[in-house]
Amino acid sequence: MAQDKNLTIQDIAQKAGVSIKTVSRVFNNSPNVRQQKRDLVLGVAKELGYRPNISARQLASKRSFVLIHFYDNPNMDYLAGIYDGMREACSEQGYYAVAERLKLKNRSYKDALLDYLTRNPVDGVILSPPISDDKAVIREIEKRDIPCALISPGVKKRNCINVFIDEKMAGQKMAEFLIDRGHTKLAFISGLDSHSASAQREAGFWAAVEAHGLKRKDMMRIGGDFSMQSGFTAFNALAKSNKNITGVFAANDEMAIGTIIAALRAGKKVPEEMSVVGFDDSAFARAMWPPITSLAQPIEDMAKFSAQKIIDWIDTKDREQSHYEFATEIMVRGSCP
Amino acid sequence: MAQDKNLTIQDIAQKAGVSIKTVSRVFNNSPNVRQQKRDLVLGVAKELGYRPNISARQLASKRSFVLIHFYDNPNMDYLAGIYDGMREACSEQGYYAVAERLKLKNRSYKDALLDYLTRNPVDGVILSPPISDDKAVIREIEKRDIPCALISPGVKKRNCINVFIDEKMAGQKMAEFLIDRGHTKLAFISGLDSHSASAQREAGFWAAVEAHGLKRKDMMRIGGDFSMQSGFTAFNALAKSNKNITGVFAANDEMAIGTIIAALRAGKKVPEEMSVVGFDDSAFARAMWPPITSLAQPIEDMAKFSAQKIIDWIDTKDREQSHYEFATEIMVRGSCP
DNA sequence: CTGAAAGCGCTTACAG
DNA sequence: CTGAAAGCGCTTACAG
Incomplete structure (x- = not known):
């Protein structure tokens, strides 16, 4: 762990009694060692605190050693989770973790991607929703033979690493959570139709309704768009109906918060008169009053895993499997205790 | 603009009819050209679309060409603004822009900093609140002779580039905005005492009160901590008092939102019965209902400017001036139209 | 499975 | 103000 500034591959080779080429092979996970x-080389390297010089690797190999996450979801918690996960995997392997927002201003995600790629070489890509469902983007990445992982894609892609949770099952769990607490008149507030996760969560919702023998006519389905504003609107729809809904499942936390704020404004008590659950376990869900019961996914683990699989892919030029499902958890809080 | 893949310093030198050393000097902003x-070199480089190879520069010079922003404020808008500003300045000069959160878990910011610096060399640092006021952090950076810019420091530092807005003046502007709309009974909700900006905003508040001849006894000062929760508490204090406050100035948007949510819960109409203004122009301030009137600072410009000054400092080994003040703007929205 | 040589594109002293 | 030489720490073919 000495981390003596100028430790080079030479030092390791000498100390281990092998050629520098062998050391290089070890650090590139080359199979031919x-x-x-x-083990000998790795042991010596660890003992001396050696880490390969990325600049030298880049210069000699003409690779970038950059793994990039392209996103367009400004949820800070989500992004930070992905970044932390990527970085953990990357720093172990001498890669850079980078995050770049693809913005949709007068142009497509694809154009934003191409603009970025022409300026900045990358060795691997991670895509999160909604970009993980953009076929044009995925096609361009594939065309360049860049290893690619998709986080929570609506449709799994054959030539990518697919990392996801079971959205339908998660939706069902949330609905059952409400049902278990005695609610029989439920509402589901959907997200944008273009976001396939919302549809899957909704499918889970209806599956739970069916499984528990609740009446569909006691249920309500309200169209939202993931925004807080649409949560307000949703509450108005609830209030106008005479269904006497007591359990609300919003497809994300922002809409759950909007619903609660609108309810408070109308003098309705949460959770006493109406319970609300969200999805995403966002920072605001935790900061709200009451704090929101919400579904959490292990986003950091998912990202770390994605990065590792991409690096494996780079090293071996080969993916083994491409579907990986992760487990979720309900964070129980005041909005539906 | 051709961007022919393997354009090197040699090509530029040859085409411009100078030595490669001269080209190198030009791209390092060396004074001796x-x-x-x-102009000739720059012209040729631009024409051919040449950009120096960062890996080669790093390897040869043993510099990192990394400018890093250390932060611990999870406000996504704020961070994205800083990052975008940094990147604009950095990409022009062939630097990397990096953002790193220093977390306070069982250790100080200083320890987190040292941990980072031992692993990752950086050529320049930008600090934002609350880290821009951490003396131990600043001392360590200074000790290593790393050029450093402070964004919105509570106390300006001699050996750093100080970039800020006039917090007191901004606070005064916000208070006067309320007064101009006819409010004579005002409340100020403070942030954490450790955060000097809050105290300065408050000073501006009282200055406005005084300047307009309002009575101090009609005012209220409520201690908060920047959290939404403390906005709830603040509203309760308002409601319990018999001061009949109609204008509330929260030292940040989250507390403004908390105040409004609590008001709605209590059946009080915003802005009809009570106007609320915030500070920061956050995404949630814009998404709320009603959307929050808030003070915006040109954070992207501030960050770009900081990065440019740091690069100048690196190139010339020398700062000229170290205090730069930026202008602010009130974003008028529904919570106090 | 392993080694010796050349080279990636730039900067650093050192001269002039 | 400007140039020729050496070298940064690694990888890439090429042999064996």
């Missing part, structure tokens, strides 16, 4: 030598 | 040659 006997396990015994590999 | 005649202006005429500089």
